[in-house]
Amino acid sequence: MMKTMSxxxxxxxKIIDELxxxxxxxxxxxxxxxxxxxxxxxxxxKAKGWKKKDLAEALNKRRSEITRWLSGTHNFNSDTxxxxxxxxxxxxVTLNDVPKEQVIxxxxxxxxxxxxxxxxxxAGTLNDTSLxxxxxxxxxxxxxxxxx
Amino acid sequence: xxxxxxxxxxxxxxxxSLYSIYxxxxxxxxxxxFLEENKNSFxxxxxxxxxxxxxxxxxxxxxEQFFKLREGKPGDGVCALFDxxx
Numbered sequence: 001m002m003k004t005m006s007x008x009x010x011x012x013x014k015i016i017d018e019l020x021x022x023x024x025x026x027x028x029x030x031x032x033x034x035x036x037x038x039x040x041x042x043x044x045x046k047a048k049g050w051k052k053k054d055l056a057e058a059l060n061k062r063r064s065e066i067t068r069w070l071s072g073t074h075n076f077n078s079d080t081x082x083x084x085x086x087x088x089x090x091x092x093v094t095l096n097d098v099p100k101e102q103v104i105x106x107x108x109x110x111x112x113x114x115x116x117x118x119x120x121x122x123a124g125t126l127n128d129t130s131l132x133x134x135x136x137x138x139x140x141x142x143x144x145x146x147x148x
Numbered sequence: 149x150x151x152x153x154x155x156x157x158x159x160x161x162x163x164x165s166l167y168s169i170y171x172x173x174x175x176x177x178x179x180x181x182f183l184e185e186n187k188n189s190f191x192x193x194x195x196x197x198x199x200x201x202x203x204x205x206x207x208x209x210x211x212e213q214f215f216k217l218r219e220g221k222p223g224d225g226v227c228a229l230f231d232x233x234x
Contacts, residue, residue, distance in 0.1 A: 008153040016156065016158050036203075
């Protein structure tokens with residue numbers, strides 16, 4: 001006799017909603033980030049073709065400690081994160097400021113494309129709105145440019 | 149024993165779906181019963197569990213690393229979330 005499976009119904013629960021909604025956004029974010037951090041470390045271990053015991057040996061830790069790190073519940077200290085970054089060659093802690101995208105609008109008339117000019121040059125197709133790369137010496141920055 | 153599987157809307161997302169079970173003609177799922185029974189004594193722990201399940205459903209998926217394996221009888225596939233401080 002053929003067995004049939006019907007799709008499970010979706011349900012909402014008052015007690016789940018009440019308890020979940022009582023979690024502060026800050027607490028929820030910390031819990032989520034601990035798990036995302038653990039997932040990234042696990043990915044780094046697998047990317048190296050390693051298992052937990054390999055990371056434990058590389059960092060002179062017990063395997064049970066690695067299990068705790070990967071559980072998503074651990075509150076890491078910075079030195080441990082730096083060690084893991086170094087051994088797995090992955091990024092876990094961002095120290096550099098992420099440059100903010102700048103949007104500058106100005107009237108722009110282009111009569112010719114300058115291939116190269118120092119200390120400042122530009123590159124990119126210029127239509128009504130374009131992304132151009134401005135170079136200041138060795139530094140460069142992208143700008144969204146509107147011609148109107 | 150008759151039972152019915154239901155998908156928990158609040159905690160399920162693109163990464164994983166989470167389910168509970170209605171037994172016989174009970175009005176609450178097993179998960180709701182668990183929450184009711186522990187909400188007075190272990191409210192903080194329950195909130196942590198819910199936040200972790202929500203992360204699994206919406207952000208990470210049910211990665212094996214988040215679970216203690218072999219928590220049930222041999223071969224039944226039962227696993228558990230880790231204690232907050234283990």
